[in-house]
Amino acid sequence: MTHPFNADSFMKFSNFGQKFTHRSGILQLMDDLGQAMSGNSDMLMLGGGNPGHIPEVQAVFRQRMEQILEQPDTFEKLIGNYDPPQGDQAFLIALADLLRETFDWDITSENMALTLGSQSSFFVLFNLFAGEFPNGKKKKILFPLAPEYIGYSDLGLSDDFFIAQRPSIEHIDDHTFKYHVDFEALKITDETGAICVSRPTNPTGNVLTDEEIQHLVSLSEQHQIPLIIDNAYGLPFPNIIFTDAEPVWCDHTILCMSLSKLGLPGTRTGIVIANPEIINAITGYNAIFNLATSGLGSQLAIEMVKTGEIISLSKDLITPYYQKKADQAINWLSESLQGYDYHLHKAEGALFLWLWLRNLPISSEELYDRLKDRGVLVVSGHYFFPGLEDDWQHKHECIRITYSQDDKTVKNGLEIIAAEIRRAYDDV
Numbered sequence: 001m002t003h004p005f006n007a008d009s010f011m012k013f014s015n016f017g018q019k020f021t022h023r024s025g026i027l028q029l030m031d032d033l034g035q036a037m038s039g040n041s042d043m044l045m046l047g048g049g050n051p052g053h054i055p056e057v058q059a060v061f062r063q064r065m066e067q068i069l070e071q072p073d074t075f076e077k078l079i080g081n082y083d084p085p086q087g088d089q090a091f092l093i094a095l096a097d098l099l100r101e102t103f104d105w106d107i108t109s110e111n112m113a114l115t116l117g118s119q120s121s122f123f124v125l126f127n128l129f130a131g132e133f134p135n136g137k138k139k140k141i142l143f144p145l146a147p148e149y150i151g152y153s154d155l156g157l158s159d160d161f162f163i164a165q166r167p168s169i170e171h172i173d174d175h176t177f178k179y180h181v182d183f184e185a186l187k188i189t190d191e192t193g194a195i196c197v198s199r200p201t202n203p204t205g206n207v208l209t210d211e212e213i214q215h216l217v218s219l220s221e222q223h224q225i226p227l228i229i230d231n232a233y234g235l236p237f238p239n240i241i242f243t244d245a246e247p248v249w250c251d252h253t254i255l256c257m258s259l260s261k262l263g264l265p266g267t268r269t270g271i272v273i274a275n276p277e278i279i280n281a282i283t284g285y286n287a288i289f290n291l292a293t294s295g296l297g298s299q300l301a302i303e304m305v306k307t308g309e310i311i312s313l314s315k316d317l318i319t320p321y322y323q324k325k326a327d328q329a330i331n332w333l334s335e336s337l338q339g340y341d342y343h344l345h346k347a348e349g350a351l352f353l354w355l356w357l358r359n360l361p362i363s364s365e366e367l368y369d370r371l372k373d374r375g376v377l378v379v380s381g382h383y384f385f386p387g388l389e390d391d392w393q394h395k396h397e398c399i400r401i402t403y404s405q406d407d408k409t410v411k412n413g414l415e416i417i418a419a420e421i422r423r424a425y426d427d428v
Protein backbone atom coordinates (compact mmCIF):
# COMPACT_ATOMS: atom_id res chain seq x y z
CA MET A 1 0.00 0.00 0.00
CA THR A 2 1.32 3.46 -0.74
CA HIS A 3 0.78 5.96 2.01
CA PRO A 4 -1.09 8.98 0.69
CA PHE A 5 0.21 11.39 3.33
CA ASN A 6 2.98 13.83 2.58
CA ALA A 7 4.82 15.52 5.41
CA ASP A 8 2.48 18.53 5.42
CA SER A 9 -0.80 16.67 5.53
CA PHE A 10 0.62 14.21 8.04
CA MET A 11 1.25 17.08 10.43
CA LYS A 12 -2.47 17.85 10.48
CA PHE A 13 -3.19 14.76 12.50
CA SER A 14 -3.31 14.76 16.27
CA ASN A 15 -0.83 12.69 18.27
CA PHE A 16 -3.48 9.99 18.26
CA GLY A 17 -3.71 10.17 14.45
CA GLN A 18 0.04 9.95 14.03
CA LYS A 19 0.04 6.57 15.71
CA PHE A 20 -1.89 5.14 12.79
CA THR A 21 0.05 6.76 9.99
CA HIS A 22 3.69 6.41 10.96
CA ARG A 23 5.45 3.43 9.49
CA SER A 24 5.02 0.89 12.31
CA GLY A 25 6.19 -2.71 12.15
CA ILE A 26 2.69 -4.13 12.37
CA LEU A 27 1.50 -1.89 9.52
CA GLN A 28 4.33 -3.04 7.29
CA LEU A 29 3.63 -6.64 8.24
CA MET A 30 -0.11 -6.47 7.60
CA ASP A 31 0.47 -4.59 4.30
CA ASP A 32 2.90 -7.26 3.16
CA LEU A 33 0.52 -9.97 4.33
CA GLY A 34 -2.50 -8.46 2.58
CA GLN A 35 -0.63 -8.11 -0.70
CA ALA A 36 0.91 -11.56 -0.60
CA MET A 37 -2.40 -13.22 0.29
CA SER A 38 -4.40 -11.24 -2.30
CA GLY A 39 -3.98 -13.93 -4.93
CA ASN A 40 -2.37 -11.50 -7.42
CA SER A 41 1.10 -11.80 -6.00
CA ASP A 42 3.98 -14.19 -6.57
CA MET A 43 5.48 -13.24 -3.21
CA LEU A 44 6.33 -16.18 -0.97
CA MET A 45 4.72 -15.18 2.29
CA LEU A 46 6.90 -16.39 5.13
CA GLY A 47 6.32 -13.23 7.07
CA GLY A 48 2.79 -13.16 8.46
CA GLY A 49 0.88 -14.83 11.22
CA ASN A 50 -1.83 -16.31 9.04
CA PRO A 51 -2.68 -19.76 10.30
CA GLY A 52 -2.47 -22.66 7.85
CA HIS A 53 -5.59 -23.86 6.06
CA ILE A 54 -6.11 -27.33 7.49
CA PRO A 55 -8.67 -29.11 5.28
CA GLU A 56 -10.06 -31.36 8.07
CA VAL A 57 -10.57 -28.37 10.37
CA GLN A 58 -12.09 -26.28 7.61
CA ALA A 59 -14.52 -29.13 6.87
CA VAL A 60 -15.75 -29.05 10.48
CA PHE A 61 -16.45 -25.32 10.29
CA ARG A 62 -18.09 -25.66 6.87
CA GLN A 63 -20.40 -28.32 8.25
CA ARG A 64 -21.30 -26.13 11.21
CA MET A 65 -22.05 -23.23 8.85
CA GLU A 66 -24.36 -25.48 6.84
CA GLN A 67 -26.15 -26.41 10.05
CA ILE A 68 -26.58 -22.71 10.89
CA LEU A 69 -28.03 -22.10 7.44
CA GLU A 70 -30.45 -25.01 7.75
CA GLN A 71 -31.77 -24.24 11.25
CA PRO A 72 -34.78 -21.93 11.08
CA ASP A 73 -33.97 -18.37 12.12
CA THR A 74 -30.40 -19.09 13.27
CA PHE A 75 -28.68 -17.44 10.31
CA GLU A 76 -31.08 -14.49 10.39
CA LYS A 77 -30.38 -13.91 14.10
CA LEU A 78 -26.64 -14.24 13.56
CA ILE A 79 -26.51 -11.52 10.93
CA GLY A 80 -29.51 -9.47 12.05
CA ASN A 81 -28.84 -8.81 15.76
CA TYR A 82 -26.17 -7.10 17.81
CA ASP A 83 -24.63 -9.36 20.45
CA PRO A 84 -24.27 -7.98 23.99
CA PRO A 85 -21.00 -6.11 24.58
CA GLN A 86 -19.68 -8.86 26.86
CA GLY A 87 -20.19 -11.33 23.99
CA ASP A 88 -22.54 -14.20 23.15
CA GLN A 89 -23.77 -15.39 26.57
CA ALA A 90 -24.41 -19.01 25.57
CA PHE A 91 -20.86 -19.26 24.25
CA LEU A 92 -19.35 -17.69 27.38
CA ILE A 93 -21.28 -20.08 29.65
CA ALA A 94 -20.26 -23.11 27.56
CA LEU A 95 -16.60 -22.07 27.54
CA ALA A 96 -16.50 -21.31 31.26
CA ASP A 97 -18.04 -24.76 31.93
CA LEU A 98 -15.49 -26.47 29.69
CA LEU A 99 -12.48 -24.76 31.24
CA ARG A 100 -13.77 -25.27 34.80
CA GLU A 101 -14.34 -28.96 34.17
CA THR A 102 -11.07 -29.49 32.28
CA PHE A 103 -8.69 -27.51 34.48
CA ASP A 104 -10.63 -27.03 37.69
CA TRP A 105 -10.39 -23.27 37.30
CA ASP A 106 -12.69 -21.31 39.56
CA ILE A 107 -14.47 -19.40 36.77
CA THR A 108 -17.94 -18.67 35.44
CA SER A 109 -19.12 -16.62 32.47
CA GLU A 110 -18.66 -13.53 34.69
CA ASN A 111 -14.93 -14.07 34.32
CA MET A 112 -15.12 -13.85 30.54
CA ALA A 113 -15.65 -11.40 27.74
CA LEU A 114 -15.27 -11.61 24.00
CA THR A 115 -13.49 -8.97 21.91
CA LEU A 116 -13.00 -8.36 18.22
CA GLY A 117 -9.82 -10.44 18.18
CA SER A 118 -7.18 -10.70 20.86
CA GLN A 119 -5.29 -7.80 19.26
CA SER A 120 -8.12 -5.64 20.52
CA SER A 121 -8.00 -7.38 23.94
CA PHE A 122 -4.39 -6.25 24.31
CA PHE A 123 -5.23 -2.70 23.31
CA VAL A 124 -7.77 -2.35 26.10
CA LEU A 125 -5.84 -4.36 28.71
CA PHE A 126 -2.56 -2.53 28.19
CA ASN A 127 -4.27 0.85 28.42
CA LEU A 128 -6.19 -0.22 31.54
CA PHE A 129 -2.98 -0.94 33.41
CA ALA A 130 -0.42 1.46 31.93
CA GLY A 131 -0.30 5.11 30.98
CA GLU A 132 -1.30 7.95 33.23
CA PHE A 133 -3.30 7.31 36.43
CA PRO A 134 -5.69 9.65 38.28
CA ASN A 135 -3.01 10.28 40.95
CA GLY A 136 -0.67 11.58 38.24
CA LYS A 137 1.58 8.50 38.33
CA LYS A 138 2.74 6.86 35.11
CA LYS A 139 2.94 3.11 34.68
CA LYS A 140 4.29 0.78 32.04
CA ILE A 141 3.69 -2.72 30.73
CA LEU A 142 6.65 -4.99 31.46
CA PHE A 143 7.72 -7.71 29.02
CA PRO A 144 9.95 -9.91 31.17
CA LEU A 145 11.36 -11.63 28.13
CA ALA A 146 12.08 -9.79 24.88
CA PRO A 147 11.76 -10.68 21.96
CA GLU A 148 7.99 -10.34 22.15
CA TYR A 149 5.07 -10.02 19.76
CA ILE A 150 5.41 -7.18 17.21
CA GLY A 151 1.68 -6.41 17.48
CA TYR A 152 2.08 -5.06 21.03
CA SER A 153 4.47 -2.28 19.99
CA ASP A 154 1.98 0.41 18.99
CA LEU A 155 -0.90 -0.34 21.33
CA GLY A 156 -0.03 2.18 24.04
CA LEU A 157 -1.96 5.44 23.98
CA SER A 158 0.93 7.33 25.51
CA ASP A 159 4.66 7.40 24.88
CA ASP A 160 7.21 5.41 26.78
CA PHE A 161 4.63 2.74 27.48
CA PHE A 162 6.64 -0.50 27.57
CA ILE A 163 9.68 -1.79 29.30
CA ALA A 164 11.37 -5.07 28.48
CA GLN A 165 14.08 -7.34 29.78
CA ARG A 166 16.72 -9.17 27.74
CA PRO A 167 16.60 -12.95 28.12
CA SER A 168 19.32 -15.31 29.17
CA ILE A 169 20.29 -17.69 26.38
CA GLU A 170 20.67 -21.45 26.81
CA HIS A 171 22.61 -23.12 23.98
CA ILE A 172 21.00 -26.55 23.64
CA ASP A 173 23.30 -27.74 20.87
CA ASP A 174 25.51 -26.19 18.15
CA HIS A 175 22.50 -24.80 16.28
CA THR A 176 19.63 -24.73 18.80
CA PHE A 177 19.05 -22.30 21.65
CA LYS A 178 16.30 -21.32 24.08
CA TYR A 179 15.55 -18.03 25.79
CA HIS A 180 14.77 -17.90 29.49
CA VAL A 181 13.49 -15.12 31.71
CA ASP A 182 16.49 -13.56 33.44
CA PHE A 183 14.90 -13.32 36.89
CA GLU A 184 18.07 -11.98 38.46
CA ALA A 185 17.98 -8.92 36.25
CA LEU A 186 14.19 -8.52 36.21
CA LYS A 187 13.06 -5.37 38.00
CA ILE A 188 9.49 -4.74 39.07
CA THR A 189 8.99 -1.24 40.40
CA ASP A 190 6.18 1.18 41.32
CA GLU A 191 6.10 2.01 37.62
CA THR A 192 5.16 -1.53 36.55
CA GLY A 193 1.45 -1.63 35.76
CA ALA A 194 1.26 -5.21 34.51
CA ILE A 195 3.49 -8.03 33.27
CA CYS A 196 2.80 -9.58 29.87
CA VAL A 197 4.10 -12.71 28.11
CA SER A 198 2.99 -14.60 25.04
CA ARG A 199 3.11 -18.36 25.59
CA PRO A 200 3.92 -19.89 23.09
CA THR A 201 5.82 -16.77 22.15
CA ASN A 202 5.44 -15.02 18.86
CA PRO A 203 8.11 -14.62 17.31
CA THR A 204 10.35 -17.29 18.81
CA GLY A 205 8.19 -20.38 19.38
CA ASN A 206 9.41 -20.36 22.98
CA VAL A 207 7.15 -21.85 25.64
CA LEU A 208 7.96 -20.41 29.05
CA THR A 209 8.42 -23.30 31.44
CA ASP A 210 5.86 -24.01 34.16
CA GLU A 211 8.48 -22.86 36.70
CA GLU A 212 8.96 -19.56 34.88
CA ILE A 213 5.20 -19.00 34.79
CA GLN A 214 4.86 -19.85 38.49
CA HIS A 215 7.67 -17.44 39.28
CA LEU A 216 5.91 -14.69 37.30
CA VAL A 217 2.60 -15.49 39.04
CA SER A 218 4.24 -15.10 42.44
CA LEU A 219 5.88 -11.82 41.41
CA SER A 220 2.52 -10.52 40.24
CA GLU A 221 0.93 -11.54 43.55
CA GLN A 222 3.74 -10.02 45.54
CA HIS A 223 3.51 -6.70 43.68
CA GLN A 224 -0.29 -6.80 43.32
CA ILE A 225 -0.21 -6.34 39.56
CA PRO A 226 -1.78 -8.53 36.86
CA LEU A 227 0.11 -11.08 34.81
CA ILE A 228 -1.30 -11.03 31.26
CA ILE A 229 -0.74 -14.32 29.46
CA ASP A 230 -1.25 -14.25 25.72
CA ASN A 231 -2.46 -17.74 24.92
CA ALA A 232 -3.22 -17.14 21.20
CA TYR A 233 -1.38 -20.37 20.27
CA GLY A 234 -1.70 -22.18 23.56
CA LEU A 235 -3.74 -24.65 25.54
CA PRO A 236 -6.32 -26.09 25.34
CA PHE A 237 -7.01 -24.61 21.89
CA PRO A 238 -5.57 -24.15 19.31
CA ASN A 239 -2.84 -26.17 21.03
CA ILE A 240 0.00 -25.23 18.67
CA ILE A 241 2.41 -26.36 21.31
CA PHE A 242 4.93 -29.20 21.05
CA THR A 243 6.16 -29.44 24.60
CA ASP A 244 4.66 -30.19 28.01
CA ALA A 245 3.14 -27.14 29.60
CA GLU A 246 0.36 -26.46 32.08
CA PRO A 247 -2.13 -23.73 31.24
CA VAL A 248 -2.52 -21.33 34.14
CA TRP A 249 -5.34 -19.18 35.41
CA CYS A 250 -5.60 -17.70 38.89
CA ASP A 251 -6.74 -14.49 40.50
CA HIS A 252 -3.81 -12.37 39.39
CA THR A 253 -3.68 -13.65 35.83
CA ILE A 254 -5.51 -12.40 32.79
CA LEU A 255 -5.61 -15.11 30.18
CA CYS A 256 -6.17 -14.00 26.60
CA MET A 257 -7.31 -16.53 24.05
CA SER A 258 -8.38 -16.35 20.42
CA LEU A 259 -10.22 -18.36 17.80
CA SER A 260 -7.87 -17.09 15.09
CA LYS A 261 -5.23 -19.80 15.13
CA LEU A 262 -7.92 -22.44 15.41
CA GLY A 263 -8.65 -21.46 11.82
CA LEU A 264 -11.06 -18.54 12.27
CA PRO A 265 -8.97 -15.34 11.94
CA GLY A 266 -11.64 -13.84 9.68
CA THR A 267 -14.28 -13.95 12.42
CA ARG A 268 -12.22 -11.70 14.78
CA THR A 269 -12.93 -13.42 18.07
CA GLY A 270 -10.79 -12.83 21.14
CA ILE A 271 -11.57 -14.16 24.62
CA VAL A 272 -10.45 -12.58 27.89
CA ILE A 273 -10.56 -14.55 31.15
CA ALA A 274 -10.08 -12.36 34.19
CA ASN A 275 -11.71 -11.18 37.39
CA PRO A 276 -15.18 -9.63 36.94
CA GLU A 277 -13.94 -6.09 37.53
CA ILE A 278 -11.62 -6.35 34.54
CA ILE A 279 -14.35 -8.06 32.49
CA ASN A 280 -16.60 -5.13 33.31
CA ALA A 281 -14.01 -2.71 31.91
CA ILE A 282 -13.63 -4.79 28.74
CA THR A 283 -17.40 -4.88 28.31
CA GLY A 284 -17.49 -1.08 28.62
CA TYR A 285 -14.72 -0.77 26.06
CA ASN A 286 -16.61 -3.03 23.64
CA ALA A 287 -19.80 -1.02 24.05
CA ILE A 288 -18.08 2.34 23.56
CA PHE A 289 -15.78 1.44 20.68
CA ASN A 290 -17.68 -1.33 18.89
CA LEU A 291 -21.21 -1.41 20.37
CA ALA A 292 -21.12 -5.19 20.24
CA THR A 293 -18.81 -8.13 19.63
CA SER A 294 -19.10 -10.36 16.58
CA GLY A 295 -21.22 -13.49 16.99
CA LEU A 296 -19.83 -15.28 13.97
CA GLY A 297 -16.85 -16.98 15.61
CA SER A 298 -18.75 -17.94 18.74
CA GLN A 299 -21.61 -19.42 16.69
CA LEU A 300 -19.20 -21.43 14.54
CA ALA A 301 -17.42 -22.77 17.63
CA ILE A 302 -20.19 -23.13 20.22
CA GLU A 303 -21.16 -26.72 19.51
CA MET A 304 -17.55 -27.92 19.71
CA VAL A 305 -17.13 -26.02 22.97
CA LYS A 306 -20.25 -27.68 24.41
CA THR A 307 -19.06 -31.16 23.45
CA GLY A 308 -15.38 -30.53 24.22
CA GLU A 309 -14.49 -31.37 20.61
CA ILE A 310 -12.60 -28.06 20.42
CA ILE A 311 -9.95 -29.67 22.65
CA SER A 312 -9.73 -33.01 20.82
CA LEU A 313 -9.78 -31.35 17.40
CA SER A 314 -6.89 -29.13 18.47
CA LYS A 315 -4.90 -32.04 19.86
CA ASP A 316 -5.62 -34.49 17.03
CA LEU A 317 -5.55 -32.22 13.98
CA ILE A 318 -3.93 -28.89 14.73
CA THR A 319 -0.95 -29.89 16.90
CA PRO A 320 0.36 -32.61 14.54
CA TYR A 321 -0.19 -30.40 11.48
CA TYR A 322 2.11 -27.69 12.84
CA GLN A 323 4.55 -30.10 14.48
CA LYS A 324 5.18 -31.72 11.09
CA LYS A 325 5.55 -28.35 9.40
CA ALA A 326 8.01 -27.17 12.05
CA ASP A 327 10.13 -30.32 11.79
CA GLN A 328 10.18 -30.13 8.00
CA ALA A 329 11.11 -26.46 7.94
CA ILE A 330 13.92 -27.00 10.45
CA ASN A 331 15.30 -29.86 8.36
CA TRP A 332 15.16 -27.91 5.11
CA LEU A 333 16.82 -24.86 6.61
CA SER A 334 19.46 -26.77 8.55
CA GLU A 335 20.51 -28.72 5.45
CA SER A 336 21.05 -25.56 3.44
CA LEU A 337 22.86 -23.65 6.18
CA GLN A 338 25.34 -26.32 7.20
CA GLY A 339 28.70 -24.86 8.08
CA TYR A 340 27.29 -21.38 8.85
CA ASP A 341 26.90 -19.69 12.23
CA TYR A 342 23.12 -20.03 12.39
CA HIS A 343 21.04 -20.76 15.50
CA LEU A 344 17.37 -21.67 15.66
CA HIS A 345 15.26 -21.11 18.72
CA LYS A 346 13.92 -24.46 19.95
CA ALA A 347 10.55 -24.80 18.19
CA GLU A 348 8.16 -25.40 21.08
CA GLY A 349 5.03 -23.92 19.53
CA ALA A 350 3.37 -21.19 17.39
CA LEU A 351 3.95 -20.84 13.64
CA PHE A 352 7.46 -19.50 13.44
CA LEU A 353 11.15 -20.25 13.22
CA TRP A 354 13.28 -17.66 14.94
CA LEU A 355 16.62 -17.64 13.22
CA TRP A 356 19.62 -16.01 14.83
CA LEU A 357 22.45 -15.34 12.39
CA ARG A 358 25.35 -14.65 14.67
CA ASN A 359 27.83 -12.06 13.37
CA LEU A 360 25.97 -11.71 10.09
CA PRO A 361 27.83 -9.00 8.14
CA ILE A 362 24.54 -7.29 7.17
CA SER A 363 21.66 -6.28 9.44
CA SER A 364 18.39 -8.21 9.57
CA GLU A 365 16.73 -5.11 8.00
CA GLU A 366 19.08 -5.36 5.01
CA LEU A 367 18.43 -9.09 4.78
CA TYR A 368 14.66 -8.39 4.79
CA ASP A 369 15.11 -5.97 1.84
CA ARG A 370 17.26 -8.40 -0.12
CA LEU A 371 14.73 -11.18 0.43
CA LYS A 372 11.81 -8.96 -0.55
CA ASP A 373 13.66 -8.15 -3.81
CA ARG A 374 13.88 -11.88 -4.42
CA GLY A 375 10.18 -12.40 -3.75
CA VAL A 376 10.28 -13.75 -0.19
CA LEU A 377 8.75 -12.00 2.81
CA VAL A 378 10.04 -12.55 6.33
CA VAL A 379 10.03 -10.16 9.31
CA SER A 380 13.19 -8.49 10.51
CA GLY A 381 13.92 -9.37 14.13
CA HIS A 382 14.49 -5.80 15.32
CA TYR A 383 10.72 -5.16 15.43
CA PHE A 384 10.22 -7.69 18.19
CA PHE A 385 11.79 -5.82 21.07
CA PRO A 386 9.14 -3.33 22.20
CA GLY A 387 10.35 -1.58 25.34
CA LEU A 388 13.96 -2.78 25.13
CA GLU A 389 15.96 0.39 25.03
CA ASP A 390 19.55 -0.85 24.89
CA ASP A 391 20.94 -1.29 21.42
CA TRP A 392 21.61 -4.99 21.58
CA GLN A 393 23.34 -6.34 18.48
CA HIS A 394 21.21 -9.48 18.76
CA LYS A 395 18.12 -7.45 17.69
CA HIS A 396 19.63 -7.00 14.24
CA GLU A 397 20.85 -10.57 13.83
CA CYS A 398 17.49 -12.36 13.87
CA ILE A 399 14.61 -12.91 11.48
CA ARG A 400 11.22 -14.51 11.95
CA ILE A 401 10.12 -17.07 9.37
CA THR A 402 6.52 -18.36 9.25
CA TYR A 403 6.10 -22.02 8.32
CA SER A 404 2.30 -22.22 8.29
CA GLN A 405 1.82 -21.85 4.52
CA ASP A 406 1.73 -24.72 2.02
CA ASP A 407 4.83 -26.90 1.78
CA LYS A 408 5.87 -25.67 -1.67
CA THR A 409 5.79 -22.02 -0.58
CA VAL A 410 7.73 -22.78 2.59
CA LYS A 411 10.35 -24.95 0.85
CA ASN A 412 10.95 -22.51 -2.02
CA GLY A 413 11.05 -19.60 0.40
CA LEU A 414 13.53 -21.31 2.70
CA GLU A 415 15.82 -22.13 -0.22
CA ILE A 416 15.98 -18.46 -1.20
CA ILE A 417 16.43 -17.37 2.42
CA ALA A 418 19.33 -19.79 2.88
CA ALA A 419 20.94 -18.71 -0.40
CA GLU A 420 20.80 -15.02 0.62
CA ILE A 421 22.21 -15.80 4.06
CA ARG A 422 25.10 -17.78 2.59
CA ARG A 423 25.77 -14.92 0.17
CA ALA A 424 25.79 -12.39 3.02
CA TYR A 425 28.24 -14.46 5.09
CA ASP A 426 30.43 -15.31 2.07
CA ASP A 427 30.63 -11.76 0.67
CA VAL A 428 32.96 -10.42 3.35
Ligand SMILES: Cc1ncc(COP(=O)(O)O)c(C=O)c1O
Pocket residue numbers: 049116117118119120149151198201202230232257258259260265269270
Ligand atom coordinates in the same frame (compact mmCIF):
# COMPACT_ATOMS: atom_id res chain seq x y z
C1 LIG B 1 1.04 -13.67 20.06
C2 LIG B 1 -0.17 -13.10 19.40
N1 LIG B 1 -1.08 -12.49 20.14
C3 LIG B 1 -2.18 -11.96 19.60
C4 LIG B 1 -2.40 -12.02 18.24
C5 LIG B 1 -3.65 -11.38 17.69
O1 LIG B 1 -4.52 -12.33 17.16
P1 LIG B 1 -6.06 -12.09 16.91
O2 LIG B 1 -6.32 -10.61 17.05
O3 LIG B 1 -6.30 -12.57 15.52
O4 LIG B 1 -6.80 -12.86 17.95
C6 LIG B 1 -1.49 -12.64 17.41
C7 LIG B 1 -1.69 -12.69 15.95
O5 LIG B 1 -0.90 -13.15 15.18
C8 LIG B 1 -0.34 -13.20 18.01
O6 LIG B 1 0.59 -13.80 17.27
